Amino acid sequence: MAKLYLGIETSCDETAAAVVADGRRVLSSKLLSQIELHGQFGGVVPEVAARKHLETVNLVIEDALTAAGVAPVELDGIAFTAGPGLVGTLLAGMSAAKSYAWAFDRPLIAVDHLLSHVCANYLDTDLEPPFIALLVSGGHTQIVHFEDYRTGKILGQTLDDAAGEAYDKVARLLGLGYPGGPAIDQLAQAGNPRAFNFPEGVVSGYDFSFSGLKTAVLRCVQKLGQPLPAADLAASFQEAVTKVLVKKTLQACVQLNARRLVLAGGVAANITLREKFLSMSPVPVYCPQVALCTDNAAMVAAAAFFCGVPVGLEASVYSRQC
Ligand code: KG4
Numbered sequence: 267m268a269k270l271y272l273g274i275e276t277s278c279d280e281t282a283a284a285v286v287a288d289g290r291r292v293l294s295s296k297l298l299s300q301i302e303l304h305g306q307f308g309g310v311v312p313e314v315a316a317r318k319h320l321e322t323v324n325l326v327i328e329d330a331l332t333a334a335g336v337a338p339v340e341l342d343g344i345a346f347t348a349g350p351g352l353v354g355t356l357l358a359g360m361s362a363a364k365s366y367a368w369a370f371d372r373p374l375i376a377v378d379h380l381l382s383h384v385c386a387n388y389l390d391t392d393l394e395p396p397f398i399a400l401l402v403s404g405g406h407t408q409i410v411h412f413e414d415y416r417t418g419k420i421l422g423q424t425l426d427d428a429a430g431e432a433y434d435k436v437a438r439l440l441g442l443g444y445p446g447g448p449a450i451d452q453l454a455q456a457g458n459p460r461a462f463n464f465p466e467g468v469v470s471g472y473d474f475s476f477s478g479l480k481t482a483v484l485r486c487v488q489k490l491g492q493p494l495p496a497a498d499l500a501a502s503f504q505e506a507v508t509k510v511l512v513k514k515t516l517q518a519c520v521q522l523n524a525r526r527l528v529l530a531g532g533v534a535a536n537i538t539l540r541e542k543f544l545s546m547s548p549v550p551v552y553c554p555q556v557a558l559c560t561d562n563a564a565m566v567a568a569a570a571f572f573c574g575v576p577v578g579l580e581a582s583v584y585s586r587q588c
């Protein structure tokens with residue numbers, strides 16, 4: 267009998283629910299994006315996001331269960347994102363998960379958001395640890411060595427801005443919308459990556475720094491004035507970010523003799539980053555399909571299957587467990 271998990275994700279601005287069988291097979295994955303709601307503010311407004319999740323989370327869960335053809339009593343566990351994320355939005359997802367767990371007497375599983383991004387790579391693949399993961403999201407940038415499903419050793423991380431955060435800030439400088447990553451990604455395809463020579467951030471080991479790069483783009487934009495060569499700026503910025511991400515991750519792979527490389531998080535949707543890894547990596551590269559790179563609930567259900575331990579109904583978003 268397949269093990270069925272319901273995942274619920276509300277860490278930021280996507281209300282998502284999914285049902286996954288054996289951590290690999292997506293039976294349904296539903297998502298309600300709040301991008302339009304926050305677009306007018308140029309970024310996520312936490313209180314507005316939390317209220318919207320409260321309004322929609324039960325509907326999205328029902329939608330996911332119906333699409334999967336699974337009744338709540340058939341579930342082996344109900345998993346929610348416990349953090350990191352916005353406290354108010356996390357609470358909305360956790361409360362919904364607890365209600366279902368209590369009402370249908372099902373195990374409740376608290377899942378770490380970063381680990382669940384990595385677990386997106388188990389969906390529709392036969393991937394198994396050990397591997398090196400590059401986790402690049404809006405809040406984190408880390409190179410992690412996973413020896414088994416649950417434990418990852420952080421080899422390096424950003425000392426300031428996350429890669430996704432740098433994308434979002436530079437997009438704002440270029441007058442592109444929110445979220446900035448996909449907009450820069452698209453625009454960069456029409457630009458010259460060698461038009462401007464932006465610094466990649468000089469930090470030793472496997473750590474990163476993106477704040478200097480962001481400032482360099484700002485200075486350049488101020489000097490150039492309007493109209494900006496936006497496509498060239500986007501392509502040159504993207505070249506600097508992806509170059510250092512690829513260089514350090516491949517160094518880690520070689521040094522640790524890794525047999526597989528895994529990309530995870532919203533920035534893993536980036537066309538140029540994926541192409542670079544696929545063409546340069548000496549070991550097989552796994553990256554989730556684009557829709558499963560950014561926040562979704564299928565990855566939460568996968569994480570529950572591979573790494574989750576049931577928690578009591580007293581679980582809180584302040585003490586994350588997985
Ligand atoms: O993982 P995610 O959905 O949420 C967090 O956990 O942070 O990542 C969102 C981040 C945003 O900064 C967004 O701009 C970036 O991922 N992103 C991209 C692309 N798609 C999303 N960055 C670069 N290229 C993309 N195609």
Ligand code: ZN
Pocket residue numbers: 379383403404531532560561
């Ligand atoms: Zn995320």
